[in-house]
Amino acid sequence: MKLGLSRACLYSSCCASISSSSMPSLTAIKPKIPIFLRQPTYSVTSSDLQKWHGWAKNLVSSVGSSFVESDNGPDSTLLCRELNWLLEDSLENRSSSSCFSFPACKYDTVDEIENVMLRISLDDLYQLWKQRIEDRRPFQYIVGCEHWRDLVLSVQEGVLIPRPETELIVDLVSDAVSNNEELGQGLWADLGTGSGAVAIGISKILRFYGRVIATDLSPDAVSVAMFNVQRYGLQHVIEVRRGSWFEPLKDVEGQLVGIVSNPPYIPSDNISGLQAEVGRHEPRLALDGGASGMDYLLHLCNGAAAMLKPGGFFAFETNGEKQCKFLVDYMQNEIAGSFCNLNIVSDFAGIQRFVTGFRQ
Amino acid sequence: MSSLIFKSVSKYHSFAHLSGKDKVLASGNWTILDESESDWKSHAAAIAQSIQVIKRRLQWKKLLVRLDLLSVQLNKPDLWDDPVHAGNISREHGSLMAKMKKVKALEQELLENIDMIKLAREEDDIELESEMLKALLQMRINSNEKEQEALLSGEHDSCPCYIEVQAGAGGTESMDWAKMIMQMYKSWAQRHGYRVTVVDEMPGEIAGIKRATIKVDGEYAFGYAKAEVGVHRLVRISPFDSGKRRHTSFAAVAVTPILGDGFTHVQINESDLRIERFRAGGAGGQHVNTTESAVRIVHIPTGITATCQNERSQHMNKDSAMAVLQSRLDQCEMARQAQINAQHTQSLTDIGWGNQIRSYVLHPYRMVKDLRTNYEVTNPDSVLEGEIDGFILSYLSTLLDKGEDCP
Numbered sequence: 001m002k003l004g005l006s007r008a009c010l011y012s013s014c015c016a017s018i019s020s021s022s023m024p025s026l027t028a029i030k031p032k033i034p035i036f037l038r039q040p041t042y043s044v045t046s047s048d049l050q051k052w053h054g055w056a057k058n059l060v061s062s063v064g065s066s067f068v069e070s071d072n073g074p075d076s077t078l079l080c081r082e083l084n085w086l087l088e089d090s091l092e093n094r095s096s097s098s099c100f101s102f103p104a105c106k107y108d109t110v111d112e113i114e115n116v117m118l119r120i121s122l123d124d125l126y127q128l129w130k131q132r133i134e135d136r137r138p139f140q141y142i143v144g145c146e147h148w149r150d151l152v153l154s155v156q157e158g159v160l161i162p163r164p165e166t167e168l169i170v171d172l173v174s175d176a177v178s179n180n181e182e183l184g185q186g187l188w189a190d191l192g193t194g195s196g197a198v199a200i201g202i203s204k205i206l207r208f209y210g211r212v213i214a215t216d217l218s219p220d221a222v223s224v225a226m227f228n229v230q231r232y233g234l235q236h237v238i239e240v241r242r243g244s245w246f247e248p249l250k251d252v253e254g255q256l257v258g259i260v261s262n263p264p265y266i267p268s269d270n271i272s273g274l275q276a277e278v279g280r281h282e283p284r285l286a287l288d289g290g291a292s293g294m295d296y297l298l299h300l301c302n303g304a305a306a307m308l309k310p311g312g313f314f315a316f317e318t319n320g321e322k323q324c325k326f327l328v329d330y331m332q333n334e335i336a337g338s339f340c341n342l343n344i345v346s347d348f349a350g351i352q353r354f355v356t357g358f359r360q
Numbered sequence: 361m362s363s364l365i366f367k368s369v370s371k372y373h374s375f376a377h378l379s380g381k382d383k384v385l386a387s388g389n390w391t392i393l394d395e396s397e398s399d400w401k402s403h404a405a406a407i408a409q410s411i412q413v414i415k416r417r418l419q420w421k422k423l424l425v426r427l428d429l430l431s432v433q434l435n436k437p438d439l440w441d442d443p444v445h446a447g448n449i450s451r452e453h454g455s456l457m458a459k460m461k462k463v464k465a466l467e468q469e470l471l472e473n474i475d476m477i478k479l480a481r482e483e484d485d486i487e488l489e490s491e492m493l494k495a496l497l498q499m500r501i502n503s504n505e506k507e508q509e510a511l512l513s514g515e516h517d518s519c520p521c522y523i524e525v526q527a528g529a530g531g532t533e534s535m536d537w538a539k540m541i542m543q544m545y546k547s548w549a550q551r552h553g554y555r556v557t558v559v560d561e562m563p564g565e566i567a568g569i570k571r572a573t574i575k576v577d578g579e580y581a582f583g584y585a586k587a588e589v590g591v592h593r594l595v596r597i598s599p600f601d602s603g604k605r606r607h608t609s610f611a612a613v614a615v616t617p618i619l620g621d622g623f624t625h626v627q628i629n630e631s632d633l634r635i636e637r638f639r640a641g642g643a644g645g646q647h648v649n650t651t652e653s654a655v656r657i658v659h660i661p662t663g664i665t666a667t668c669q670n671e672r673s674q675h676m677n678k679d680s681a682m683a684v685l686q687s688r689l690d691q692c693e694m695a696r697q698a699q700i701n702a703q704h705t706q707s708l709t710d711i712g713w714g715n716q717i718r719s720y721v722l723h724p725y726r727m728v729k730d731l732r733t734n735y736e737v738t739n740p741d742s743v744l745e746g747e748i749d750g751f752i753l754s755y756l757s758t759l760l761d762k763g764e765d766c767p
Contacts, residue, residue: 072642077563078652085651085672138649147672150679164637164653164674165645266646277649287646319645348637348655348674349644 029220031227032156034144040092040117049116056083056129063133071275073136082139083129089143090125092117136276146195153195153228158220160286162197165347166262169315170201172345172356173260176313177205183313185209186257191245191300192216194286196225196238198260203237212238215248218285245296246303256307262317263296265289293319297327305338308359314339321352328355395497400477403496407470410503411463416760417510418459427456466503473499511756516617516694517583522559522687524573528591528610533598535568538611540744541592542572545585547746554578559680560654560667567600573667573684575618582617587755588748589615590717597723606723610716616687626689628682634658635678638669657681664688718751720744733758 060079067073074082088094093116118125131137140146140161146153148162149170155161177184184207190199193214203212214229216222222242229238241248249256266287271279278287289295297316304314318324324344331339339357347353392409393402430453433439439446473496480488512518523545527538549556555577562570576585591612598607619625637644638654654669655677666684668677720728720740728743728751729736735754737743743751 072648074650074652078650082651139651140649147676149673149675151673160646161649163645163648164650167673167675262646264646270647275648278647282649317645320643347644348635350636351644353645 029156029158029223031154031224032144034089034152034154035086035119036089036143036145036152037154038119040119042118042121043115044118044122046114046116048122049118052122052125052129053083053087055126059129059133067136067276071273073275073277079133082132085139086125086129086143089145090118090120092119136280138277138281141281146197148197149201151197151200151228151232153197153200154224154231155195156220156224157281158218158283159224160194160221160282162195163262165349165353166198166317167201168345168347168354169198169260169262169317170205172315172354173202173258173313174205176258176315176356177207180311180313181207182311183257186211186309186312187252187255188212188258188260189249189252189256189307190214191259191261192263192286192296193225193240194221194262196228196240198262199225199238199240200228200232200234202258202260203234206237210237213241213249213252214238215241215243215245217242217244218283220283221286245299246307249307253307255309257309257312259300259304259308259312259314260316261300263289263300265293265297265317265319265323267291267293267319289319294323294326297323298330301327301331301335305335305359310359312359313356314359315354315356317354318352324352324355331357395500398493398497400474400493400496403493403500404470404474406500407466407496407503410500410507411466411470413507413757413760414463414466414503414510416757417513418463420463423456423460427453427460430456469499511753511760512580512583514583514586516619516623517586518580519582519617519619520575520577521582521585521618522573522575522616522684523585523588524571524614524616525569526571526612526614527564527569528612530607530609532564532566532568532600533607534594534609534611535564535566535570536600537568537592537594537609538570538572539564539568540594541611541613542569542574544744544746544748545576545588546574548748549574549576549578549581549746551746552578552581552584554581558670559684560669582615584749584752584756585615586617587752588613588717590715593716593719595719595721595723616684616691618683618687619690623690625686626693628659628686628689632660634660637674638667653677655681657685659685659689662689662692664692730755 057080060076060083063076063079065075068075120128128142132139132142138161140155141157144154144156146155146161148164149167153162173188184205186209188199188202188206188210190196190202190212193199193216196214199212199214203210206212214225216225219242222240226240229235229240264285264287266274266289268288268291270293271284271288273279274287289297297318300314300316304312308314316327318327328342328344331342338360340360342355342357344352345354345356392406393399395403395406430449433449434453439449473492477489477492477496479485480492523542525538525542525545527535546556557575557577559573559575561572564570591610593608593610595606595608597604601607634657636656636658638652638656642648651672652669653671653674654667655674656665656667657678658665664685666681666688668681668684671677671680717732718728718730720743722740726740727736727738728740730751733751733754735751737747737750
């Protein structure tokens, strides 16, 4: 059966509910619940929590700028902010976290002996912050979520933490859709969706009939993406499929109005020198783009030519200027006639980051 | 009638000097004790002061002149030859008359209460005295509310606002000072039940802040906070100076109203903006895992910038910075309009960083003094803990005096 644009069709093939016991066998892991979504069942005294906070801050000051110097990792200012966010996510009453962050403030709503409710145990708080500093475990894995655009996405080991740069892909799609209504009503694909960030981001700007298929090879990513899709109640708009790139999309060949992707693009040689948070903890599958970093980007270009309808839009994230220029050159010369209106877009740091264009 | 109240007020002057408390108001010279002190003279003086503020707000002298003029016109026999004109005159007369009567009624009530309480004391009628004391206290509370309404009647006074503090030259000592000032505002806002959000904070290398912006959400936040615009000066023995020398440092405060949907906003063209990632380094993208997603927006035509780094996503930082930018552009536009429309210039002249407005001396003596109103307090600690309402209210009431000169 070819997948049409009808709702019923997506319904039938759509993922099973994460919370139900009928989890499809292809999902390898049960998604972890981010701290901020857990029940506040742990009661601790304010002074014990203050003690932990003091200990954690000391650990931060011992870091100083050593992470920055070793691999451009976080400095103590940033770690302090993360510490406050961890507290914010763990406390039942978010606003009371400010009493810990501004100890000078005399009007604390929390006094010394009062108990506060936490979403994780105090032991876990010690454990997690130790992992953050000593193992350089990414903050987003610690709290189990990443704030991305206006979304809070669940993330965990095995799934790439969506980057701030990638937020712009949603804006690029939004611009394309606002210039051409048809794009907003068609079928889109987010390839290598990871946590589902881009798929969820763009599904919110599509019109009533717009649909998204999100694919990923990693069963962990598929399961986390499904969890996030469910959490935003978008299971009727986004279908998560497991498989490599275009493989799970054979039934919709030539029917897509848009393709977006943030594929692995780091050259293999660079992997060993990555910042500890990335190199030691994030999945290599989502980072390593082969010898030149271009393996998957080129694969996407070739595939997009076959998958997109005429007039269809694509936006790919790249490693920077070199890859952007290479891609544009490739599309203009090697597969000339497939794409038009090619454009290179910079991220907010001024690095040429995205290539966009349309199927001719 | 009004001269009567002035007389009774001037009587309190002498009481004030006798009791010699430290809370001397800059605008009058009488002492006003706290409401809880149950001191009838304090109640009476506070009410008299509130009435003065209300009168200033009404531009009392001009109001009386105008009323006289309208009365003369109303008495002209040929007035109703032009019914439209007559209607206007009559309506304006009625409205001004009502305002005047309300104030006079307040004054009358105050005088009667004073007479009664004096009588009660002369005749040792304790019951009557306590009854009159209660009446005065109630009157004090009511007139205080009316005074606040009169003080905060600016077009944008009811809006929430941003408060921005910037450290002056002088390194760590002035950055520490900027942080103290910011803490003062945070505490002040929390006392008032305002919601405080840190939008942007640039810490100093050793201590303090180079710059910070907070959003203060709640009724009349801008109306009060606008009194804080300007340069704040600190004199103390610096804890950062191993030689224990006395240092003078400065911090500048800017306050911007956040206009609601009911106001016209400056239209911002996307193409006029340059959006930059803050403190971005290296290859970015998949190479970097960071929770730092601060954004700076530059409005190219005006050079006005806004930064936000406190949100947890770049998108939210951008939204938040856009809101700050919008407010700054709106404020610039208001200032421009005000220059065209001279009538509003008075209340808006101090926009921007302004001049030195207040001095906080911790050494060799201890005092906080407002240079605009001469209002002063000898306990700097309480001020730095957020007790700044006295400064704010005395400044707002001097604004009314300035308004008196307006056409």
